[in-house]
Amino acid sequence: MSRRLINIAQTTAATGPVSTFTWTDNGLNGGSYTRTYTAAGGSGTGARFTVTRQINVGITSITLFAGGTGYTVGNTLTIIESSSPFDTITITVTAIS
Numbered sequence: 001m002s003r004r005l006i007n008i009a010q011t012t013a014a015t016g017p018v019s020t021f022t023w024t025d026n027g028l029n030g031g032s033y034t035r036t037y038t039a040a041g042g043s044g045t046g047a048r049f050t051v052t053r054q055i056n057v058g059i060t061s062i063t064l065f066a067g068g069t070g071y072t073v074g075n076t077l078t079i080i081e082s083s084s085p086f087d088t089i090t091i092t093v094t095a096i097s
Helices: none
Strands: 018-025 033-038 048-054 058-066 076-080 088-096
Antiparallel strands (some): 033 048, 048 058, 076 088
16 A cells, blocks of 8 residues: 655735725715725725715725735725715725735
């Protein structure tokens, strides 16, 4: 009887700063502004996004202000724009760098 050694390598997901993302919001429409927010959630920290919203239109753009560290593709991040938990933006990390 012969023995075979099987080597099992543990793989870990790559981590890094957010480089691209998709987003959705709940459609609430506040005033017009441009603000930068730190997102919560995911495996990393420090991702910041600049949100531009126009009255009677909604969010017109979200841009990456800072990628943070330690995120993985598929992480879901949340931005709460006000004191209301219903005024939220959900961001899904699609690539890291």
